[in-house]
Amino acid sequence: MSLIRRLPSPELVLHLTFDDGPASMGTRETLDLLRRHGVRATFFLVAEKARQNEGLVRAMVDEGHTLGNHSLDHRYGVFFRGTQAMKAWIEEAEQVFDAMGLPPRVGFRPPNGILTPKVFAAARELRKPLILWNLRFYDSLWPWTRAKAERALARLKPGSIVLLHDVQRPQNQKLFLETLEYFINESRRRGYRFEPLTLAATSNQISPSED
Numbered sequence: 637m638s639l640i641r642r643l644p645s646p647e648l649v650l651h652l653t654f655d656d657g658p659a660s661m662g663t664r665e666t667l668d669l670l671r672r673h674g675v676r677a678t679f680f681l682v683a684e685k686a687r688q689n690e691g692l693v694r695a696m697v698d699e700g701h702t703l704g705n706h707s708l709d710h711r712y713g714v715f716f717r718g719t720q721a722m723k724a725w726i727e728e729a730e731q732v733f734d735a736m737g738l739p740p741r742v743g744f745r746p747p748n749g750i751l752t753p754k755v756f757a758a759a760r761e762l763r764k765p766l767i768l769w770n771l772r773f774y775d776s777l778w779p780w781t782r783a784k785a786e787r788a789l790a791r792l793k794p795g796s797i798v799l800l801h802d803v804q805r806p807q808n809q810k811l812f813l814e815t816l817e818y819f820i821n822e823s824r825r826r827g828y829r830f831e832p833l834t835l836a837a838t839s840n841q842i843s844p845s846e847d
């Protein structure tokens with residue numbers, strides 16, 4: 637199974653992932669907060685945005701974060717086309733990242749986590765791990781509040797992959813960062829530590845029998 641929602645672990649580890657960036661508003665603020673707290677995470681980048689905000693992507697790498705492929709342009713049209721179009725869409729994003737000289741991506745996360753047979757077929761043919769999440773807050777739609785974070789903290793599982801968005805609506809930005817700080821501190825108080833996803837860990841989840 638090449639679909640990853642969590643990386644089960646005997647240790648108290650959490651994987652924060654941030655989608656939809658980089659953007660001139662939100663990404664730098666998120667990076668600063670993570671650096672202040674010594675947290676390394678994984679950023680699932682939209683390739684066209686990465687090209688436009690190269691400095692922010694460099695900062696991610698320099699500050700020890702890992703990168704994932706969150707498609708070329710985050711549009712949905714390709715989902716109505718064939719497997720070859722899906723493959724080309726994923727690969728075009730990879731080419732953008734490669735041209736920027738970035739380290740290998742840990743896998744592909746389709747926009748909105750949409751999974752279709754074509755997504756599976758394309759990922760399998762490209763040997764890309766498909767990476768979703770097992771914990772989300774819909775924080776790109778509604779404010780991420782402390783109450784929502786608390787409910788999640790009460791049922792944390794080791795190896796959880798947490799979906800967040802460094803790109804927030806302007807009115808939610810401040811609360812998002814406050815809640816992120818709270819979530820980090822409270823997770824640690826419960827004994828958890830944070831680790832970025834790595835290609836070694838995600839590709840390990842692809843079973844050879846799928847060839």
Ligand SMILES: [Zn+2]
Nearest residue numbers: 655656747748
């Ligand atoms: Zn997205």
